[in-house]
Amino acid sequence: MAAGVAAWLPFARAAAIGWMPVANLPMPVAPTEKNKRQDELIVLNVSGRRFQTWRNTLDRYPDTLLGSSEKEFFYDEETKEYFFDRDPDVFRSILNFYRTGKLHYPRYECISSYDEELAFFGIIPEIIGDCCYEEYKDRKRENAERLMDDQEDNKDSKLPNMTFRETMWRAFENPHTSTMALVFYYVTGFFIAVSVITNVVETVPCGSSPNQKDVPCGERYTVAFFCMDTACVMIFTVEYLLRLFAAPSRYRFMRSVMSIIDVVAILPYYIGLVMTNNEDVSGAFVTLRVFRVFRIFKFSRHSQGLRILGYTLKSCASELGFLLFSLTMAIIIFATVMFYAEKGSTSSKFTSIPASFWYTIVTMTTLGYGDMVPKTIAGKIFGSICSLSGVLVIALPVPVIVSNFSRIYHQNQRADKRRAQKVQKARLARIRISKTGTSNAFLHSKRNGLLNEALDLTGSTEDERHHNKTTSLLESQHHHLLHCLEKTTNHEFVDEHLYEQNCLEGALQNYTSRSPSLSSSGGLTGTCCSRRSRRKSAHLPNSAMSPGPPHGLQELSAVHIHRSDRPPLSTSRSSLNLMPDEAMRLNCKSGQITTAIISIPTPPGTTPEGDGHGPPSPSVQTTAGSSVVKVSAL
Amino acid sequence: MSVCRKRCRRQLTKVGRYFYRLLTGTLAEDSIEDDFELSTVCYRPEGLEKLLEQTKFTKKELQILYRGFKNECPSGVVNEETFKLIYSQFFPQGDSSTYAHFLFDAFDTQKNGSVSFEDFVAGLSIILRGSINDRLNWAFNLYDLNKDGCITKEEMTDIMKSIYDMMGKCTYPSMKETAPSEHVENFFQKMDRNKDGVVTIDEFIESCQKDENIMQSMQLFDNVI
Numbered sequence: 001m002a003a004g005v006a007a008w009l010p011f012a013r014a015a016a017i018g019w020m021p022v023a024n025l026p027m028p029v030a031p032t033e034k035n036k037r038q039d040e041l042i043v044l045n046v047s048g049r050r051f052q053t054w055r056n057t058l059d060r061y062p063d064t065l066l067g068s069s070e071k072e073f074f075y076d077e078e079t080k081e082y083f084f085d086r087d088p089d090v091f092r093s094i095l096n097f098y099r100t101g102k103l104h105y106p107r108y109e110c111i112s113s114y115d116e117e118l119a120f121f122g123i124i125p126e127i128i129g130d131c132c133y134e135e136y137k138d139r140k141r142e143n144a145e146r147l148m149d150d151q152e153d154n155k156d157s158k159l160p161n162m163t164f165r166e167t168m169w170r171a172f173e174n175p176h177t178s179t180m181a182l183v184f185y186y187v188t189g190f191f192i193a194v195s196v197i198t199n200v201v202e203t204v205p206c207g208s209s210p211n212q213k214d215v216p217c218g219e220r221y222t223v224a225f226f227c228m229d230t231a232c233v234m235i236f237t238v239e240y241l242l243r244l245f246a247a248p249s250r251y252r253f254m255r256s257v258m259s260i261i262d263v264v265a266i267l268p269y270y271i272g273l274v275m276t277n278n279e280d281v282s283g284a285f286v287t288l289r290v291f292r293v294f295r296i297f298k299f300s301r302h303s304q305g306l307r308i309l310g311y312t313l314k315s316c317a318s319e320l321g322f323l324l325f326s327l328t329m330a331i332i333i334f335a336t337v338m339f340y341a342e343k344g345s346t347s348s349k350f351t352s353i354p355a356s357f358w359y360t361i362v363t364m365t366t367l368g369y370g371d372m373v374p375k376t377i378a379g380k381i382f383g384s385i386c387s388l389s390g391v392l393v394i395a396l397p398v399p400v401i402v403s404n405f406s407r408i409y410h411q412n413q414r415a416d417k418r419r420a421q422k423v424q425k426a427r428l429a430r431i432r433i434s435k436t437g438t439s440n441a442f443l444h445s446k447r448n449g450l451l452n453e454a455l456d457l458t459g460s461t462e463d464e465r466h467h468n469k470t471t472s473l474l475e476s477q478h479h480h481l482l483h484c485l486e487k488t489t490n491h492e493f494v495d496e497h498l499y500e501q502n503c504l505e506g507a508l509q510n511y512t513s514r515s516p517s518l519s520s521s522g523g524l525t526g527t528c529c530s531r532r533s534r535r536k537s538a539h540l541p542n543s544a545m546s547p548g549p550p551h552g553l554q555e556l557s558a559v560h561i562h563r564s565d566r567p568p569l570s571t572s573r574s575s576l577n578l579m580p581d582e583a584m585r586l587n588c589k590s591g592q593i594t595t596a597i598i599s600i601p602t603p604p605g606t607t608p609e610g611d612g613h614g615p616p617s618p619s620v621q622t623t624a625g626s627s628v629v630k631v632s633a634l
Numbered sequence: 635m636s637v638c639r640k641r642c643r644r645q646l647t648k649v650g651r652y653f654y655r656l657l658t659g660t661l662a663e664d665s666i667e668d669d670f671e672l673s674t675v676c677y678r679p680e681g682l683e684k685l686l687e688q689t690k691f692t693k694k695e696l697q698i699l700y701r702g703f704k705n706e707c708p709s710g711v712v713n714e715e716t717f718k719l720i721y722s723q724f725f726p727q728g729d730s731s732t733y734a735h736f737l738f739d740a741f742d743t744q745k746n747g748s749v750s751f752e753d754f755v756a757g758l759s760i761i762l763r764g765s766i767n768d769r770l771n772w773a774f775n776l777y778d779l780n781k782d783g784c785i786t787k788e789e790m791t792d793i794m795k796s797i798y799d800m801m802g803k804c805t806y807p808s809m810k811e812t813a814p815s816e817h818v819e820n821f822f823q824k825m826d827r828n829k830d831g832v833v834t835i836d837e838f839i840e841s842c843q844k845d846e847n848i849m850q851s852m853q854l855f856d857n858v859i
Contacts, residue, residue, distance in 0.1 A: 007702025010859045011754075012724045014761040015737050017769060018776045019797060020851040021842055022790075022821055027851040030858075039698055056698070478724065484851075485725075489798050489813070491805040493727055499804035 007056070009474060013481050019488040028483045031476040043081035044095070049088040050081070057098050059474065064122040066098065090117040097123065105132040111139040126430045168246035185302070188239055192298045195232040198225060199292050233269040236262065236295075257310075258301060265295040305409075312405040319404070323397040327364070330393055334360045334386040341379040348375060364390025443495055677710030679751040688752070689759035695859055696755065703751055711748040714738050728802030736796060740776040762859055766852050767839065774838050784832040790818045 020027070042058070044051040044066075061067040074082045084091070090109060094117065097103040105114065105128055118125055128136050162170070171181035202218035202225055218225050240262045247253035268288040300306040313320065335356035342350040349372045350356050359372040363386050374383045486492050494502075679685065685696055707716060714735065721734040741749045741757045760772045775781070779789045794814040801809065825833045825841045842848045 007698075007705060008720050009724070010699075010762075011758065012721065013858045014758055014855060015721070017761050017773050017852075017855065018733070018737070018793070020854075021770070021773050021777075021838070021848055022794065022797070022817065023847070023851065024817075024820065026847045027854060030854050032857070039694070054701075481724065484854075485797070485800060489801050489817075491798075491801050491807065491809060491813070493801065494804045494806040496804050499806075499808070502806070503808065 009477055009481075013477065016481060016484055019484060023484075023488040025487045025490065027487055028480060030480050031473065044091075045076075045079070045081045045083045046086055046088045046091045047084070049091075051091065051095055053095065053098070060098060060101075061123075062474065066094075066121060068122075070122075086120065087113065087117060090114055094118070094121050094123065102129040103127050103132075104129060105136040107135060111136070111143050115140075124430070126427050165246050166248075168242065169248060172243055172246060184239075188235065189299070189302050191232050191235045192295055194228065195236075195292070195295050198228050198232070199289075199295075229269065232295075233266050236266045236298075240266065258298075261294055261297045261300075264291055265298060268292055308409050309405070312401070312408050315408065316401045316404045319397045319400045323394070326393050326397075330364060330386075330389060331357055331360045334364070334382065334389075337382050338374060338379060338386070341382050342374055342376055345375045345379070350374075350379075360386060363387045365394065366390060443493060677750060679710065685752065685755060689755050690763035691755065691759060691859075699755060699758070699859075700751060703754060711750050712754070713748050717749065725800050725802075727804060728800040730796075730800045732792075732796035732799055736776060736779065736793060739779070740772070758859075762855050766843075766849065769852050769855065770839050770842050771835070774835050784834045785838070786832050787818060787822060790821060790833075791815060794818050794821075 039054055039056050041052050042055050044053070058066045058071075065071060071082055074084055076083045089106075090113065093104055093106055093109075093114075103123065103125075115125065125136065170177055171184070175181045175185035203216050205214035206217040206220050240259070243259070243262075244250060244253060253259055268291045271288055300310065335353050338359060339350050339353045339356045342348045342356075350359065356372075359374075362369050362372075363383060366387060368387075374380050482493065679700070682693065682696060685691075686693060689696070691699070703712075704710070706712075706720060712720075717738050718731045718734040721737070722730050724730070738749065741753050743753055743756070757772070760768050764772070774785070777785045777789060777793055779792065791814060794817050798809065798814045798817075803809065822831075822833065824845070825837055827837045827841070
């Protein structure tokens with residue numbers, strides 16, 4: 001219950017007067033105030049600064065330190081005040097929370113000291129108001145990052161008991177951890193460079209034999225280049241396999257970008273090995289060699305900047321897309337215009353619209369090669385408009401991309417966005433939980449109250465008693481209110497979970513239940529019958545059914561049935577719950593046998609059947625004047 | 635002639651101002667903001683002594699009530715939205731807005747769309763400190779939606795539906811569509827003596843006085859505050 005409206009609880013209870021005349025059942029007893037205190041001022045002395053407030057104000061949040069009896073530990077008898085040896089500045093915000101119901105985070109306050117104070121006074125930070133929550137979360141994240149950076153520096157020291165696999169993985173990810181890792185890092189870097197240079201030099205024309213034209217080096221020194229290539233590919237393959245072995249999650253590793261680049265870099269070689277002799281596919285083989293240039297991307301493991309560039313491009317995908325789209329639109333428009341403008345002139349290069357694309361692109365990007373030039377006046381006019389608009393269209397998205405890159409480069413928050421989303425979900429989940437806490441609290445206390453009733457009546461004084469937490473007066477009054485509403489409408493509040501289960505099983509039951517005897521027991525098994533899950537911790541007894549005739553006796557054991565004089569729904573709630581349970585289970589187990597076996601002299605009420613399910617329930621006398629009838633379970 | 639000129643000048647200035655606003659882009663009227671300033675006026679209740687005379691609460695009780703009232707409604711009056719919001723905090727599982735609406739109408743004795751502290755305290759005084767007859771009268775007033783002195787079946791059905799709405803969906807046994815109307819039938823059987831289809835105030839009080847459950851539940855309100 002939002003404690004800001006705790007003061008309105010008397011009003012809500014008074015408003016219940018509208019239910020009284022229409023209720024058919026008597027109302028439950030109201031909780032009494034054990035020690036009725038008049039509203040008084042209490043003094044909170046926080047490190048010398050005295051705060052005063054009404055006691056009721058603090059009582060609004062009974063699950064915090066100040067609202068519960070925990071504050072009695074801090075009571076000073078001599079000065080008749082509560083003394084807290086804490087920061088008075090932060091205490092201001094905390095006390096304001098009680099007064100206004102909103103928790104604010106003061107910006108000048110250090111985040112960790114604020115968190116400590118909140119933890120001390122038992123207030124969860126999630127309820128910080130929306131006005132201050134963003135600031136709070138930002139500061140918290142910064143602080144966490146700072147701590148993490150410090151930790152990472154410490155983490156480089158070797159942790160004990162790391163398996164060989166983990167050591168290897170750490171060596172791959174952070175080359176600075178050990179000398180072996182560093183050596184490996186440099187060796188792979190060297191070989192990447194060698195491989196790339198080899199690819200480049202392969203195509204350079206080397207010295208030629210006198211009677212032949214220039215031959216590229218690759219064809220002159222085939223064996224040498226082949227050996228070089230093989231060596232590089234072997235190193236890369238070994239590296240890839242080692243990484244694959246060491247990766248904590250092989251599936252995730254295989255899906256990562258770097259591993260795909262690795263694979264693409266070494267595959268062409270192997271494919272080339274396989275199909276050297278086939279003349280038809282040699283053209284395709286040549287194309288495959290192009291992919292060898294992807295080895296250069298392997299450098300991104302060695303360069304932080306490259307990774308950030310890649311990430312920037314990924315995150316600016318929408319701006320890039322917009323750029324591309326607008327350029328395409330403009331190109332098509334201008335190409336069409338130029339084509340039709342130049343159609344008239346003789347020997348024009350603008351032979352078709354696609355041919356004009358080239359001109360448009362070159363003009364819009366202000367390259368101006370000059371291989372295609374308009375000759376007509378209209379063509380020249382449109383050509384100039386084209387180049388002017390090209391400048392505009394390209395200039396617009398580029399600064400956005402640039403600023404994105406600089407932002408990301410400076411902050412380098414790749415994983416933070418993912419973390420922030422998780423935290424937001426967690427915050428909302430916690431607020432939702434505390435909100436549903438009220439309705440759950442009521443259902444909880446109902447069960448506890450019943451437990452107590454039942455245990456009182458059996459005279460048991462065991463430990464089950466202490467499960468019932470002492471609820472504050474406010475809460476018990478609120479629960480009494482909800483209880484009155486239940487009595488007025490003759491229905492009970494139920495957990496959402498159970499409600500859905502009931503409806504499902506109720507629907508199922510409508511098909512399987514064929515027992516006529518059961519149906520005669522009135523509307524009790526009518527709707528949601530299965531209450532299987534609603535088992536209380538104390539096995540409370542099965543209930544009475546219709547206030548009809550008593551059931552016959554049978555041998556064997558264990559099902560005690562109460563016959564109550566009151567209408568069924570007014571008996572103890574437990575009885576309601578378990579009765580249909582029984583009935584349902586009986587239904588399921590032996591649908592067709594029911595009528596035959598139970599030879600009850602009087603018209604059959606329930607036909608308790610089924611095997612010995614569960615332990616025999618203890619019999620509890622719930623109402624005076626009800627007779628306990630034993631009916632067997634077959 | 636001068637009248638004509640004055641009018642012309644006025645028109646011209648209007649046109650000029652319009653074009654100015656068009657060019658500079660101020661489309662919204664500025665005067666709207668002034669209106670909002672006036673609406674945050676505070677409403678103060680009458681003095682403590684006067685309220686003491688009018689109601690049956692003690693001074694301390696009035697102080698506590700007022701502090702709670704003022705905390706939730708700093709402007710001094712509750713409008714229907716706030717009322718519904720406050721009431722819904724107590725019934726998380728169901729929809730209490732209809733019942734809150736009826737309550738609001740019952741508290742708003744002056745029918746001006748807002749409940750001031752005096753209305754609030756007057757209503758509470760009857761419910762919590764009044765005699766059983768007073769309370770029954772107040773309840774009748776609540777049920778009688780059009781305040782014509784008798785409760786018809788339709789009015790009662792509305793009230794009953796609103797009460798059942800507060801239970802929400804997740805109940806045991808699950809809520810049938812006919813539950814409110816069955817309950818209304820029950821009610822009318824009990825209350826309507828002369829079977830004329832409406833319940834008058836006398837029938838209501840008489841039947842309630844005969845019903846022990848109701849008399850007992852009326853006693854519950856004695857120590858709410």
